[in-house]
Amino acid sequence: MAMKTRYSFGGDEHVFVEIDEEMSLDAFFKSLSMTNAVRDSRIKGVTEICPANASLQIRFDPDVISPDDMLAELKRLESAADKADPTLKTRIIEIPVYYNDPWTHETLMRFRERHQEPTSTDLEYTAKINNYGSVDDLVNAHAGAPWFVSMVGFVAGLPFLYQMVERSRQIEAPKYLRPRTDTPKLTVGHGGCFGCIYSVRGAGGYQMFGITPMPIYDPKQEVSYLRDFMIFFKPGDIVKFKPVDRDGYDAAIEEVERGRFEPPIRPVTFSLNDFHTDPASTNAKILGALHGA
């Protein structure tokens, strides 16, 4: 796959590195390797290192390192990243999702006039335009294959997710015609080819599929697994969604409130080459790690 890296300055304090115009696992992987290389190289004057889906952004202090020197350092690291072995030691997390839940349903009904197809729900619409016979088929596809956290941001702790399937199997959906002014906290959404989990309540334009009981951002750091750091996700995490019903959702909420909820998390190694050779068995191996296989 021919990717062409493009460099551009964002004012006098940022370098923007576009790995590719279009989204792919390869572009994400290269952006992640370059991000790691920049972090490891500890270049003086670098103040923020931000990976995105198919690009990255470095913020620097031009009083410490000149923009031209910064650019030269990044280009040097790019050629090193190109040679890097495309494997990633990471973790897989299983996240319960209550699809077609009453709260996102109530919200999507309130904003129907902002939607492409006001007469169907977000799930029905997305199932239809992706040629799924039913909402259940869409949910099975959504929860069937794992997702990479390809970026964390927009607002604090919000993960963008890219599903680990061939392009022909990617779920795609437009954003709302006009963004909603409200989205329930922890809504599982989808826009373009990306999934997301809304970390805070607020505006949003992604199609709403369901809700997770699992908090992912807690500035007060009271949630048991967020005591060390207030944000759960980091780029490179792998996520598997697990459908739950109302009872499963309520039970998980109760566990969260009692400080006993612990999402299943296992270490895994992902190889991009293995994935390209055989996506199905690579994913099966990764999912196997989740349940102790």
Add this chain to the structure above:
Amino acid sequence: MALEIVKPGLSTTVQDLGRPGYYHLGIPESGGMDRYSLIAANLLVGNPAGAAVLEAVFQGPEIRVSRDSVIAVCGAEMPPKVDGAEQPGWTSFAVRAGQTLSFGYLKSGARAYIAMSGGVDVPIVLGSRSTYPLGALGGFEGRALKAGDKLALGDPSGEAKAGRVVAPDLRRLPGKTAELRALPGLYWRRITEEAGENFFEDTWKVAPEADRIGYRFRGGSSLAFVPRKQPFGAGSDPSNIVDSCYPYGSIQVPGGTEPIVLHRDAVSGGGYFMLGTVVSADMDLIGQLQPHQPARFVKVDMETALRARAEEKARLVRLKQSLS
């Protein structure tokens, strides 16, 4: 508690020089939108440059002060009053325990920085006392102040003195028509040459949707895009890109109509193309723009951007020398 908020003003938040380092997780740096005025106010009252202050936008708060303090207000012209008696801006003045600080109407600028000897003492979160309301993080309970809130002050340095003044030539506010220097780049190539020329020739106006996240502008020509087949994952609108990071000061134009310049509480990324970035030296000016104020974007290259940065740094050195 040394401060009691009687009236909060429109949106008054605790800010310092911000919390860089967490942008990759969606947490913006926050901090005073006009850092120079924030620093000036601190230096006037003998605080370290980056002590926490109150940032008041468009309308000042009313505050009962229960500890003898030295106070200075810099930035927007919004005359401070002590028990009703007007005090000069950019000047330190004494307030005795039991007196009330209030403000007259806004005359120019947008944000006033209220520094008190000892600095506002709220918990440090991720290295900063700044408020990031969208994430309910930092500041006073992660939000703008409300009537009845009680805030503590830190220990004063002992160098707090009334009657110190920032010389008029060391004050900085945008002109009647703000000129914001910007470096084209990022996805500049997405718009036509003519659209690029219009963007810099047009006079824009600050839209009512202008806050700490970003400033929206309207009134200029719509931008025409270079036709292309949208890349996979980018979305169907020609202004869409595969979601990327957004630099501070970056200028995005959703749908090609109204430019938005992201500021200290920026959303860290998203799916709209950006045509360039306002230079670091002019970010403070944006924080002092009022809705409906005219503004122009001035095209510069990197060399000019760096020279502007050096000039602002030199101004800061002169400020520090004049108040030392």
